[in-house]
Amino acid sequence: MLLFRRCHSLTRLGPLNTQRHQVAPAVVSCAVRLCSSSSSSEDHRSHQHVHSVSWKHGLAGLLAGTGAVLAYGLHHHKAERADIGVQTIEKSSSLPVFSQEEVTKHRSLENGIWVTYKGGVYDITEFVAMHPGGDKILLAAGGALEPFWALYAVHNQEHVLEILSEYKVGELSLEDLKKQQAVKSSDPYSSDPERHPVLHINNLKPFNAEPPPEILSDSYITPSAFFFKRNHLPVPQVDPASYQLHVEGLPGGTLTLSLEDLKTRFPKHTITATLQCAGNRRSEMNKVKQVKGLNWGIAAISNATWSGALLRDVLLAAGYKPDVAQWARHVQFEGLDTDVTGTTYGASIPLNKAVSEEGDVLLAYQMNGEDIPPDHGFPVRVVVPGTVGARNVKWLGKIVVSADESSSHWQQNDYKGFSPGTDWDTVDFKSAPAIQELPIQSAITTPADSAEIDRSEETLTVKGYAWSGGGREVVRVDVSLDGGKTWQVAQLRSGDKGQAPEPSPPTGRAWAWKLWEITAPLPPDARELEIVCKAVDNSYNMQPDTVPPIWNLRGVLSNAWHRVTVKIREDESEE
């Protein structure tokens, strides 16, 4: 299946193939074998892997002069590599040896994209277009994959190594391999904070985890320890005493603020706001057809209070005036979290959201009344209420007012929605807007899917959350116990039971979720119930009924009706 996809893609990459063949011209002609089961069209790439032994023998022979020398050299090379702990994943043991200098020449699609991994040299030119992480892969061009894979531990999976092995073209020279190992970086995640063990971890490095769903509906404000965590990079260690925030792009030049400045020069503003990952409920899309991304359940969403300076106030202090809006359209944010190349996490939001008196965008230094914890952006993060989590940049280092959106990978080539008919072969990331406001959402936190209910309980209580982006207030949640045939209206609340609810927000500023609950009699004859929920916001947007029509290749924006099925266990004493 994987092979089929790759072959299919590669047949469409004519120009890249041509480039590749400049590097290894001996492999141009040949029959297709690897793809023969799925396609009869010519596929040079596949051919090369299968037949690499023969041409590489020839090439090595040419370099070494005699077959005997070649045989000895290969043996010696392998033994010495084993000595220094390299476990190559080569398909063939007779590949040519390249110097790091040679590898480094291959850093462009024109010259080919080569990388090294554990002493192997890989020509991944043709894989670039298929890389789920987009063109970030180019950052590794001409160098070692290890530091990137240490950063993005999602690569540490067998099938990723299998894919890589298909692209192997040689071995790195022993001398260069030793040098590489000498500068091998330490684990960039070693200083990540401790996390609560109740969290369900979707990815360890970078850390991505969600709480058990029932915790969400137990508390209107999610305790920080249980708040879902979605990091793109290692958690940076920031010294609050020397922390600086730079505000750029305004006529007055750069304004630099310390943490103390933020706390003392601007009024402290507090909001209650729900953040949701664009990938929340992605697992439901995965059930329809596999998507790329972390397999989030229904709990990549949480609600907290946030306190800090209004971004609007800071921009005004930095020289923002209404005429800036004549040329500026976006406010970009850069985090202090970086990858091995020094590239920071980045995102942007529309300028009018940033400067609106009703936008409530915060440079937050407190979460739930305490310093923001390291996982959530200590000492300062942006909170853009009503907007997808990805724009709420943590460990904020820089703000840039600009005519342009952030050029970051996450703004341009990720976090966008596409038609279910769009696949990785046809996707054009330029054709869709970056996700900002999120659509109406709700889910059932209890009972859990496949739970068993005792018939003796007579009634069933269903609980969940509901939220909509853009400050649109949730005004109703409908719950069905029969798969969507009939509906009852759930009770909504904006606070914990027994406590006064939060005051009703002004129109367009409903940033926080509502928790909901309904208790209904168990239908007398049912053995199984399909419980469904759907929410409505005050623009009367509704959730779509089913997942397949909103399926998209990145598995974002998964907001179809949420469904759980429970069994009713008959009371044994009555049987």
Next chain:
Amino acid sequence: MLLFRRCHSLTRLGPLNTQRHQVAPAVVSCAVRLCSSSSSSEDHRSHQHVHSVSWKHGLAGLLAGTGAVLAYGLHHHKAERADIGVQTIEKSSSLPVFSQEEVTKHRSLENGIWVTYKGGVYDITEFVAMHPGGDKILLAAGGALEPFWALYAVHNQEHVLEILSEYKVGELSLEDLKKQQAVKSSDPYSSDPERHPVLHINNLKPFNAEPPPEILSDSYITPSAFFFKRNHLPVPQVDPASYQLHVEGLPGGTLTLSLEDLKTRFPKHTITATLQCAGNRRSEMNKVKQVKGLNWGIAAISNATWSGALLRDVLLAAGYKPDVAQWARHVQFEGLDTDVTGTTYGASIPLNKAVSEEGDVLLAYQMNGEDIPPDHGFPVRVVVPGTVGARNVKWLGKIVVSADESSSHWQQNDYKGFSPGTDWDTVDFKSAPAIQELPIQSAITTPADSAEIDRSEETLTVKGYAWSGGGREVVRVDVSLDGGKTWQVAQLRSGDKGQAPEPSPPTGRAWAWKLWEITAPLPPDARELEIVCKAVDNSYNMQPDTVPPIWNLRGVLSNAWHRVTVKIREDESEE
């Protein structure tokens, strides 16, 4: 069915029944007949209708002294009534006669609600809670229905008369009937403007009509003559020279502006904005289960340019300052169109929409570059872009800044959405917010449902419109030719073909629709295609898949995927 609903409702109206029986105590005890097929519970109301002959005989006999006199009197009465053209709809010819004075005493739920119609007297106390038009029916209490029904011609249907006949309790005295006829009002719609004959009329008085759908996608700007018309009352005749607009509720007192003031004292602002009736596509809900309201097709939506003064500028001129927002929450509008009691059409919008620099709310005096036509609000209407048509008050007479929403029927007891499980027996209009921003919408304007396509055409072109409320821009329309199994992305446009599109709107200010089109090969083996469209806005809100889960008793907010089925006619020359 109708009967069943009524009976079901009445069994729940104990207190009202009790009141009623004070008027006609003789009918308290009895068995149930009318409802016996649907319910075995006691139903006094139904009983009364069936058995009214007997007790009224008794009552009339008491009044007249002898049966012979009674018989003559009834005969004489009927003959004389026939002379003056009264065609009563009585179920029985032996009802008591009431004076207008007696009828007029019954103007409250406590004393009963009586009305007269064509010489009959009706006790509609118990019907009030079931009236589809809400408690506006109380305006007719103690008086004649005729002037209201002239205003709301929707009542001129046989089943309405049938319902009314069930409530008949007597005849109006001949003397009072003659008086009533002498003051019979003329047709309040006699001065309504001429309309284009191409319009499909859903209701003549008040005038409600929509254009043929294919006209919509033929022109990015809908010509005013074809723009859908949704009047609630007769079109008022307003003299532009003496026109006055009153702005009330601000600290500076009332500001009164002439049309000339509006045109000269404030900058002229032009926007392109789509208006949509809350009931657009109601006919699709009617197919699921009957709803109350005009049976709109898919064309109760149109797009125009509007020019006028910004409401924000006018409010500032009238003394609006930011501190007003500390107590005020709404801006109410009153039209110059009135019903027989002098009640004007009214609605309100949130204050923050009205005063926002990005709200673009207009006091418009031009539509498509010309004076606003009478049907669309001459000389001045409010245009609240992104907001349901009902708040875009026409023939604007008064603006009131207030802590409260408009108290009008249309704000409080109409134009709200409910769960599909909510019916007229359980609905609580206070429980739902007044519709303001509308949700994502799209529809197929061509081909029409049931159209036949020639196989020889090889390709099929599908066209339509897409729009979302709240200034959310439509970013994608997906089209399926197989009922929603597979999807293709349509081409969007913001202008007419061959002309430069309108410039891209700032975030949150996309007030105008997009027209869309897709040309696809006819599937080779299909005999029939189910064409489906669904749109996505830039908050990634999607349309719900199906109608039943969004069905609501008023048939508003009908925005499920739009579906049309076409037949493919095989080319005869090839057969």
